[in-house]
Amino acid sequence: MNRYWTLILVLAAVWGASYLFIKVAVEGGLEPSPLMGARAAIAALVLFGFLARTMGARRAVAELRASWRRWVVLGVVANALPFWLVAWGEKHVDSGIAAVAQSTVPLFTVLLGLRFLPHEPLSRPQLTGFGLGLVGVTVLAGGGPGGSWWAVAGTLAVVLASLAYASGAVIGQRSVSSTPGPVLATGAMIAAAVSLLPFAVVQRPAAMPDTDAILSLLALALLGTALAQLVLYRTIRLYGGRRMSLVTYLMPAFALVYGAALLDEPITVSVLAGLALILGGVALGSGSRLRRSPRAERVEASTG
Numbered sequence: 001m002n003r004y005w006t007l008i009l010v011l012a013a014v015w016g017a018s019y020l021f022i023k024v025a026v027e028g029g030l031e032p033s034p035l036m037g038a039r040a041a042i043a044a045l046v047l048f049g050f051l052a053r054t055m056g057a058r059r060a061v062a063e064l065r066a067s068w069r070r071w072v073v074l075g076v077v078a079n080a081l082p083f084w085l086v087a088w089g090e091k092h093v094d095s096g097i098a099a100v101a102q103s104t105v106p107l108f109t110v111l112l113g114l115r116f117l118p119h120e121p122l123s124r125p126q127l128t129g130f131g132l133g134l135v136g137v138t139v140l141a142g143g144g145p146g147g148s149w150w151a152v153a154g155t156l157a158v159v160l161a162s163l164a165y166a167s168g169a170v171i172g173q174r175s176v177s178s179t180p181g182p183v184l185a186t187g188a189m190i191a192a193a194v195s196l197l198p199f200a201v202v203q204r205p206a207a208m209p210d211t212d213a214i215l216s217l218l219a220l221a222l223l224g225t226a227l228a229q230l231v232l233y234r235t236i237r238l239y240g241g242r243r244m245s246l247v248t249y250l251m252p253a254f255a256l257v258y259g260a261a262l263l264d265e266p267i268t269v270s271v272l273a274g275l276a277l278i279l280g281g282v283a284l285g286s287g288s289r290l291r292r293s294p295r296a297e298r299v300e301a302s303t304g
Contacts, residue, residue: 004243007235011228012247016254018224019095019102020262021216022087028213031203032087035217037196040079042221044189047229051186063183064190071184075191078168082161083192084199089161092154094265099255100140100275101158106248106282107133108166116170129285136277139270181233189225249279 025035051060064071090098107130141155209217235244252275259265 004235004239007231007238008244008246008250011231011235012250013254014223014228014231015247016099016251017258018220018228019086019090019099019255020258021220021224022098023090023095023259023263024216025209025213025220026087026091028216029205029207029209030213030217031205032084032091033196033199033203034205035220036080036083036087037193037200038217039083039221039225040075040189040192040196042218043225043229044186044193046222046226047182047186047189050226050230051182054182060183060186063180064187067179067183067187070179071187072191074168074171074184075188076195077171078165079188079192080195082164082168084196085157085161085164089154089157092148092150093158094259095263096252096256096259096265096267097140097155097271098158099252099259100271100278101137101155102162102165103248103252103275103278103282104133104137104159104162105165105169106245107278107285108163109169110285112166112170125284129281129283131281132277133281133285136274136279136281139277140274142270181236182230185229185233189229245282248282252279 022035026032048060051057051063055063086098086102089101093101110126111130137155137159141152232244256265256267256271256275260267
């Protein structure tokens with residue numbers, strides 16, 4: 001197995017597991033704000049340690065100061081907001097459903113890019129892809145376990161998180177081409193932690209969360225966030241942003257397997273149909289643009 005496939009599979013596996021960790025944590029007594037605030041804070045410490053080791057603490061601080069306007073916006077829009085939305089959504093839907101809903105990110109990225117970045121006209125395959133993706137979300141929201149309005153709201157919250165991640169990708173493409181990826185990731189986690197802090201204080205747990213919730217938080221911060229960010233930017237540096245698109249197809253599959261094997265979550269026909277429609281929409285909606293547009297080379301947002 002070559003290095004590209006190793007990096008892609010590691011990224012898909014850890015991002016897919018993030019939904020499992022979030023589900024266990026919210027069911028174990030951690031509300032979305034303290035869970036995601038702690039996730040961002042722990043990841044920021046680890047990533048800053050990586051920066052200090054690789055470029056020296058003084059230079060790391062200088063790089064963060066020089067680029068703070070860029071990572072503050074990304075930290076709030078592409079990390080704090082979608083982190084919270086996914087965690088809230090998973091209070092009402094299974095982890096696998098959340099991962100499938102999250103696979104709409106590339107559709108929103110292309111849609112926003114058509115509006116805010118230099119682009120080719122919207123093609124018929126892209127328009128068809130957007131339509132398929134929306135149908136897939138509808139099938140997913142209406143056919144999940146329980147089928148309640150809260151389940152619909154949870155699914156739509158995750159889709160809204162996808163829009164936030166896509167907005168971060170567009171902001172990144174427009175403004176951070178000169179900022180090293182690990183610096184951007186570290187700063188974004190700092191901004192996310194700070195912006196979530198007031199809400200985390202309000203939602204602080206009245207009792208100690210259970211052991212599984214705490215271990216899930218640590219795994220989410222260390223594996224699904226800090227490690228994933230480093231793997232993400234290394235993959236982009238070595239192979240470019242266009243070849244990152246494969247993660248979109250692999251991550252939901254990992255999440256569905258984790259949820260079914262470890263949480264006994266059902267994999268229903270509607271979930272599989274929603275997944276097929278969304279990923280089919282992604283293939284049509286983003287495939288041609290990713291092949292032709294060099295501006296898709298940089299991906300500055302993360303998922304999970």
